[in-house]
Amino acid sequence: MKKIYNYLIAAVFFCTPFVTVDAQQSVVLDLNRTIELANDSSLEAFRTQNMYFSGYWEYRTYQANRLPSLTMNLTPAQYNRDITKRYDSQSNLDVYRTQQSYYAYGGLSVKQNFDLTGGTFYLESNLTYMRNFGDSKTTQFTSVPIRIGYSQSLLGYNAFKWERKIEPLKYERVKKEFLYNVEKVSEKATSYFFSLAMAQAEYDLAKENMASSDTLYRIGEQRYKIAAISQADLLTLKLDRVNAENSLKNKAIDLKRAMFTLASFLNLDKNTQIKLELPSHLNDLQIPVDLALQWGRSNNPQLLELKQNILEAERSVDKTKKESRFNASVNASIGFNQVAETFGDVYHKPMQQDLVSVSVSIPLIDWGVRKGKFNMAQNNLNVVKISSRQNEISIEEEVIMTVNDFNIQEQLIGSxxxxxxxxxxxxxxTRQRFIIGKADINSLTLSQNRQQQAQRNYISALQEYWMNYYKIRRLTLFDFATGVSLSDRFDFNGGNIVK
Structure with missing residues (x-):
């Protein structure tokens, strides 16, 4: 078998004058190198990385919302000059008066969301300046040196609690989805690799068939002169030579197309001449179905997405349920404030400022709108759960079937x-027997077709083997050849993807 394997590699390496390639550069690729280039340089890889970074920054935004926020609010200058209606107490009448004023405001606020209750703590400080012009000229400063407070909905929907459940799961799905897409790129690269390998093998077979047909036709001419074969056999040999020449031209076109497709996918120059080294198979690698299912359930991003969908549907039920009831909210704060005509006095002996507010909203008649929304959300949750279970079964079946195909494929490669x-x-x-006149043209043609078909079958078996292998990696995010989870090979901290 070593002799045949070397023959296949040599056939794939060899490039003949029948193929015209304006090659600017030449590269030699094996399957591993092809996959590395695909995941480093292809447009698919760039798209995959940007999809991950989008999810990463979304998760960073969620984390930032859990931290205290400091905000500065400024109104540096506001000038008003208009005519407004005022009440004149002396004449007991409303009169129009001209007013002219200048206003400025500055404030700082710190807020901290509290996930457990869904409320918000806040700390504020502000200073306001106002000056009136005209007949009555006045200047005033007002200040709130410090005010601390807390506000929340007492019976309403707690968005923070659900974000705490969903967002970490969502980011975990984004990470696993990135690895899933990496393996998807590996699958596509494997497909293009073997498409080129098959095209190269087909071209070499056609080239060999052309040379063989030409030789056999010349031998046939000599044998026809001595009446060793009939004219019909000679015409058959000539027809075989013509068909072989046409087939060689078509295979040359297919080879160039396959080479261009792989080069484009790897983001190489379109005129790059690619030479391939065919891979062997992983010796004695049998993947246990139970182990594949175990890693698939814990790593597959599609299953994580199903869990996320259920949580989001449960969130919608919780929200519509609580919005269908009466709502109550509270806002309480304590602090200090002061007013003065000069800046030096505005912070002198501040007065205590207290605020307690309770608001209640009670739906009386809504003609079943809230109840309808709740029932819709509940029914949608049931649908999501059923659909998730169906999809989970489909994914598990795909894992089982792919593992079984892979385990069988190793035996098929041997065959x-x-x-x-x-x-x-x-x-x-048979060829030697035909040359010495002990085999007819039909036996030779049949033997040649069998050889060519056997070579195609061998490359196809290799392709199916490696396609199944990378599909299993995609479905489970686990490398069964090394026994390492693919997520352990990446560092997602700081948004940097490091292999």
């Missing part, structure tokens, strides 16, 4: 290797 050995040997012997 394909043996078939290729026998086909090459049989063709060589």
């Amino acid at each position: 394909a290797e043996e078939a290729l050995d026998l086909a090459v040997l049989a063709y060589d012997q």
